[in-house]
Every structure is written in C-alpha cells, then in structure tokens.
Amino acid sequence: MRIGSPVNKSKGFTLVEVLVAVAILGLVAAGSLRLMIISTKALSEVEETRELLNEARKIQLDFMTDETKPTSGTEGNYRWDVKEGSWPVLGDQWEVQYKELKVESGNNTIVLYMSN
Helix, strand or coil: CCCCCCCCCCCCCCHHHHHHHHHHHHHHHHHHHHHHHHHHHHHHHHHHHHHHHHHHHHHHHHHHHCCCCCCEEEECCEEEEEEEEEEEECCCCEEEEEEEEEEEECCEEEEEEEEC
C-alpha cells in the first residue's frame, strides 16, 4: 500500500442504511398484522350474522308451515318473538296485515316481515 493512495472501500451497506431498512420492514410488518387482525374480526362478525339469518329463515319457514307454533320462544342460542301488525295503504282505504319476526342472538338482531 502506498502512502497517499485512496483507501479501498468495500462495497456494501452502511449501518445507518441497514437500520433504516429494518425500521421500514418493521412498520410494514406491524401494519400487515393489524390488517390481519381486523380482517379476522370482520370475518367472524359476518359468519355470526349469516348464522343468525339462516336461523331466522328456519323459524320463518316454521311459522309459514306450522300454525300451532308459539309466538315467542327460544331455540339454542336464539330468541324469537312474533308480533302481528297492520300498515295503512292509500290513506285509510286498505290495511296490509303482516307478522314481524324478531330473532336475537347475543347483541345481533334480525327482523323479518311475513304476510298474513
């Protein structure tokens, strides 16, 4: 090595560059993990709602085919209640008669309307 000659620098990344890359990678990983947690929670809520809707449809079918079914009750984790009502049409000339089926499970509620 001669005196006064430029020092041969090795080719590679500096410590600062590596730390910046690791920090960026950590932020991306944290964001991805958060997105995955939110997606999993949303999927479970959709599945609960779908199960509640399926059960409400079964109860609705029972009411349409079995006139002796009681107007309220419990089946498994589901509570249901049926109320009769009417809605005026064209002022007071006609009334539409209906049954309101309310099915609850935990904090979720679905209301279905059936004609009489």
